[in-house]
Amino acid sequence: MDTRPADYLRHRIARFSWSIKETQMHYSPLSPAGNYPASAPYYEQQGILELFRSLEADAETRDGLWQEFTCHREQLNALEAALGEPFRHALRKELSACMDMYSAAICHAQLGLLDVERDHELFPADRIAVLVRELGKDHDMSGAKQLFVMLQKNLAPREPGHTWPARKTGSPLPVSPAQVPADNDTVE
Numbered sequence: 001m002d003t004r005p006a007d008y009l010r011h012r013i014a015r016f017s018w019s020i021k022e023t024q025m026h027y028s029p030l031s032p033a034g035n036y037p038a039s040a041p042y043y044e045q046q047g048i049l050e051l052f053r054s055l056e057a058d059a060e061t062r063d064g065l066w067q068e069f070t071c072h073r074e075q076l077n078a079l080e081a082a083l084g085e086p087f088r089h090a091l092r093k094e095l096s097a098c099m100d101m102y103s104a105a106i107c108h109a110q111l112g113l114l115d116v117e118r119d120h121e122l123f124p125a126d127r128i129a130v131l132v133r134e135l136g137k138d139h140d141m142s143g144a145k146q147l148f149v150m151l152q153k154n155l156a157p158r159e160p161g162h163t164w165p166a167r168k169t170g171s172p173l174p175v176s177p178a179q180v181p182a183d184n185d186t187v188e
Contacts, residue, residue, distance in 0.1 A: 016044040095131040
């Protein structure tokens with residue numbers, strides 16, 4: 001059996017755990033323009049869910065990895081509860097900063113001052129999607145989604161279209177690997 005996918009998933013789960021610990025340790029200096037974003041655990045979590053969807057491992061390995069991942073998600077939930085509303089506010093500030101940076105980067109790219117492929121770190125589209133989905137638990141994010149789609153369609157025609165993960169506001173994260181939605185379960 002090829003263990004590389006399972007080993008990579010273990011690595012990503014370790015990164016998720018590390019991002020939770022780092023967020024807890026560095027919460028006070030967090031800022032939208034800082035070196036360590038409040039969204040790091042959510043960003044890492046998203047990648048793991050995508051990896052579980054594609055993991056072809058024996059049931060024992062997959063279930064063991066899922067239990068470890070679930071334990072870390074519980075740690076993230078405890079961190080959210082401990083930090084409370086100020087933490088959610090930090091996520092909203094980060095989303096605002098990412099949207100501003102994305103809009104400015106697209107404008108600069110349209111003027112020929114940036115290259116989408118070369119300067120990809122200035123285009124935080126995937127982080128915006130993660131933040132919108134996470135903040136959608138507490139807030140109506142339809143305005144942010146509309147702005148993001150408008151930016152992509154009208155200002156960045158060279159970028160592929162973006163679809164939003166199919167997750168209704170307040171719906172829980174999957175509780176088993178079988179509940180992770182398929183790639184084609186998206187919402188415009």
